[in-house]
Amino acid sequence: MLATPSLTELRQHVAQARAKGLKVGLVPTMGALHAGHRSLVETCRSECGFVVATIFVNPTQFGPNEDFTRYPRTLEADLEMCRAAGADLVFHPETASVYPEGFSTYVDVEGITARLEGESRPGHFRGVATVVLKLFNMAQADVAYFGQKDYQQQLLIRTMCRDLDVPIEIRTCPTIREPDGLALSSRNRYLSPAERAKALSLSKALRMAERLLQAGEKNVSAVRAAMMAVLEEPTGVRVDYASVSDPHTLAELTTPQPEMVALVAARVGTTRLIDNLWISIP
Amino acid sequence: MLATPSLTELRQHVAQARAKGLKVGLVPTMGALHAGHRSLVETCRSECGFVVATIFVNPTQFGPNEDFTRYPRTLEADLEMCRAAGADLVFHPETASVYPEGFSTYVDVEGITARLEGESRPGHFRGVATVVLKLFNMAQADVAYFGQKDYQQQLLIRTMCRDLDVPIEIRTCPTIREPDGLALSSRNRYLSPAERAKALSLSKALRMAERLLQAGEKNVSAVRAAMMAVLEEPTGVRVDYASVSDPHTLAELTTPQPEMVALVAARVGTTRLIDNLWISIP
Numbered sequence: 007m008l009a010t011p012s013l014t015e016l017r018q019h020v021a022q023a024r025a026k027g028l029k030v031g032l033v034p035t036m037g038a039l040h041a042g043h044r045s046l047v048e049t050c051r052s053e054c055g056f057v058v059a060t061i062f063v064n065p066t067q068f069g070p071n072e073d074f075t076r077y078p079r080t081l082e083a084d085l086e087m088c089r090a091a092g093a094d095l096v097f098h099p100e101t102a103s104v105y106p107e108g109f110s111t112y113v114d115v116e117g118i119t120a121r122l123e124g125e126s127r128p129g130h131f132r133g134v135a136t137v138v139l140k141l142f143n144m145a146q147a148d149v150a151y152f153g154q155k156d157y158q159q160q161l162l163i164r165t166m167c168r169d170l171d172v173p174i175e176i177r178t179c180p181t182i183r184e185p186d187g188l189a190l191s192s193r194n195r196y197l198s199p200a201e202r203a204k205a206l207s208l209s210k211a212l213r214m215a216e217r218l219l220q221a222g223e224k225n226v227s228a229v230r231a232a233m234m235a236v237l238e239e240p241t242g243v244r245v246d247y248a249s250v251s252d253p254h255t256l257a258e259l260t261t262p263q264p265e266m267v268a269l270v271a272a273r274v275g276t277t278r279l280i281d282n283l284w285i286s287i288p
Numbered sequence: 289m290l291a292t293p294s295l296t297e298l299r300q301h302v303a304q305a306r307a308k309g310l311k312v313g314l315v316p317t318m319g320a321l322h323a324g325h326r327s328l329v330e331t332c333r334s335e336c337g338f339v340v341a342t343i344f345v346n347p348t349q350f351g352p353n354e355d356f357t358r359y360p361r362t363l364e365a366d367l368e369m370c371r372a373a374g375a376d377l378v379f380h381p382e383t384a385s386v387y388p389e390g391f392s393t394y395v396d397v398e399g400i401t402a403r404l405e406g407e408s409r410p411g412h413f414r415g416v417a418t419v420v421l422k423l424f425n426m427a428q429a430d431v432a433y434f435g436q437k438d439y440q441q442q443l444l445i446r447t448m449c450r451d452l453d454v455p456i457e458i459r460t461c462p463t464i465r466e467p468d469g470l471a472l473s474s475r476n477r478y479l480s481p482a483e484r485a486k487a488l489s490l491s492k493a494l495r496m497a498e499r500l501l502q503a504g505e506k507n508v509s510a511v512r513a514a515m516m517a518v519l520e521e522p523t524g525v526r527v528d529y530a531s532v533s534d535p536h537t538l539a540e541l542t543t544p545q546p547e548m549v550a551l552v553a554a555r556v557g558t559t560r561l562i563d564n565l566w567i568s569i570p
Contacts (some may be wrong), residue, residue: 026367111398111417117392135393136452143453169393170418171295201377267565 007089010098013141013144016097020058020146023094028055032147032174034138037061037098038078038192039087042182046151049093049179058145059088060097064103067133077194097145115169118256122269123158123280126246134143134159135166142167142174149175153182155189155255157267157282158256181281183209189281204240205274211236212283215250215268219285220267226250226259237272246271246278253284262287291378291536295426296306299378299468302340304345305376310337314418314456315431319343319380320474321358321369324464328433331461333374340371343380348387348394349415355523357383360474379427386422394418397444400538404551405440407563408528416441417448424449431457435464437471439549439564440538444459447530463563465491472561478559487556494565495549497532508532508541519554528553528560535566544569 010016013227020030031054048055049092061084068074081098088096112151120171123254124131142150160178168178182190185210196257197205211233219230231249250259253267269282292298315328321343328365332339343366350356363380389540395417400406406413416457424432434442444461449458464472470484471490477528479487493515500511515530532541535549 017455100317104290108399108447109451111395111397111448112396113393113452115393117390140451140453143455146455165390166393168388169391169422170395171422173299173428 007085007093007096009085009088009098011097011099011103016058016062016095017143017146020056020097023056026055027148030054030056030058030145030147032141032150033046033059033093034141034150034152035059035061035084036063036077036192037084038080038161038195039179040086040182040190040192040194042153042155042190043088044087044091045182046153046179047088047091047093049177049196050149050151053177054149056095057093058097058147059093059096060141060145061096061138062101062104064104064133064137065101066136067130067263069127072127073193073196078192099144104137105286107139113139113166113170115166118158118165121256121258122251123271124228126271131159134160137172137280138163139166139172142172147174147237149176149177151179153180154178154284155181155191155281157190157269161254178191181255187213189279191279193277193279197274201242201275201277204243204279205279207237207243207246208270208272208279208281209283211270212268212281215270216285218281219250219262219266224262226262232272244273246273250266250285289367289375289378291367291370291380293381293385294380295379295381295385298340298377298426299428301394302338303378305338308337311431312336312338313430314423314427314432315339315375316342316423316432316434317341317343317366318345318359318474320362320364320477322464322472322474322476324435324437324472326369326373327464328371328435328461329370329375331459332431332433335459336431338377339375340377340379340429341375342423342427343378344383344423345387345418346386346415347383348418351409351411352488354409355475355478360477360567381426383469386419392519395421395448395452397447397448400440400443400447401531403538403540404529404531404533405553408553415442417444419427420445420447421452421454424454429456431459431461432558434460436460436564436566437463437473437563439551443536443538469495471561475559475561483524483557483559486525487561488560489519489522489525490552490554490561490563493530493552493566494550494563498565498567501532501544501548502569506544508544515550515552519552524557526555528555532567 032051119131249269266285271280313332336408401413553562
């Protein structure tokens with residue numbers, strides 16, 4: 007496995023792979039890799055002839071009061087995980103090469119970014135869309151892999167690629183969870199043992215929504231109230247949102263429909279966590 | 289020469305050309321083609337193995353009070369000119385396929401779009417950047433050709449491609465002029481014979497700036513005043529701007545420098561025209 011900060015090397019190796027007729031897969035990450043990322047690389051490996059992972063902590067998707075500087079950076083361990091999961095190349099560019107002096111171009115996806123994470127984190131999705139489009143253009147892969155854990159993000163990326171005719175296929179892979187239900191996140195490592203226990207309220211709230219809706223609850227406001235009650239049960243958890251939304255438009259629902267997505271965001275201590283669950287009513 | 293509104297056909301033919309090892313060139317236009325466009329297609333033909341021209345009057349780059357609906361549409365003549373200039377394929381998509389229901393993604397290039405056309409035409413450059421990136425992604429060409437006539441536009445496109453790592457080379461080709469100096473423009477056909485004569489004030493103002501600066505004039509404000517005087521000499525010409533700027537940043541200059549660009553925009557009757565001239569001081 008090759009690891010390089012060089013765009014030229016990345017493009018050379020991708021071009022060589024394509025010249026051999028290999029399908030090129032891309033797994034963009036911010037590093038601090040966990041088993042969720044590993045499953046993305048493994049899925050990419052199983053579907054593509056040449057597997058590229060990228061590691062880049064993107065400053066433009068962090069707000070001024072967010073955790074950019076303290077975001078975990080674990081390059082050596084990340085490279086080892088990528089190697090074990092079957093990556094052929096890891097691209098880990100320097101910030102100054104991704105955002106050179108005079109950088110001034112941004113991508114905005116309107117509509118689906120207005121609520122939820124977009125509302126809680128102004129500017130976040132502009133940074134995400136811009137860096138993901140850059141990484142797509144750098145790697146020129148055939149297919150890219152994202153986790154369902156960042157539900158609104160993968161929807162934004164799909165919308166951007168459709169709207170801008172980006173010639174890449176987007177694959178969304180299942181959220182990986184701890185046995186007790188906690189969704190894996192690079193930010194989980196900020197949690198103390200006590201906070202780790204409280205963080206379970208996110209996945210519990212989602213399961214509560216699923217249980218109520220699948221049992222026939224017709225009042226979505228009541229479902230949201232039940233989610234809030236579960237989320238706020240532990241002390242020290244502050245909820246950003248608890249939502250039952252249309253999975254394509256992310257419009258908040260007033261009545262249940264066959265396919266829905268429940269989404270939550272909350273602060274546990276100083277750590278902000280998100281989670282979501284696709285809910286089908288048979 | 290093939291002419292098609294189908295993105296699928298465009299991509300098939302480009303892929304076939306690339307599989308043959310041909311360099312793919314792209315000439316994006318809004319149709320109503322004139323000898324300026326012809327020279328772009330001819331230059332592309334001389335440098336590329338497969339020549340694609342696109343014809344699309346892009347609604348998102350017109351303001352609500354601009355000339356989108358009356359913009360000239362001359363598809364049959366355009367196709368004939370493309371054929372004669374050596375195009376292999378003309379792509380002329382439908383508006384509904386370029387901007388499908390729910391379209392919501394836009395590209396903004398900040399900084400260099402703040403002044404001049406960006407100030408006179410709010411939203412114009414967002415529409416330009418978005419559609420040009422879409423056309424680049426649709427055609428996946430190796431090189432694209434633009435006219436210097438739209439100076440700020442080609443600078444915006446270069447900036448966008450650098451910032452977003454778009455894998456395409458941008459070539460800017462000289463402005464083509466009538467023998468008396470009038471820069472060719474699809475909008476020239478709006479002009480009455482009397483207006484056509486008045487429109488010469490644009491190129492005359494640029495030549496005045498060049499003459500003064502090359503003669504050693506150190507006061508750029510005086511140069512701009514002289515340009516304004518030339519522009520406003522004919523009755524019925526209303527000036528949007530007369531600028532002497534840095535050719536890379538488009539910052540307005542206070543003192544001359546070795547390389548400069550003079551830019552003008554003015555309304556002649558109801559027709560808005562632009563022109564520019566690169567000025568070097570030996």
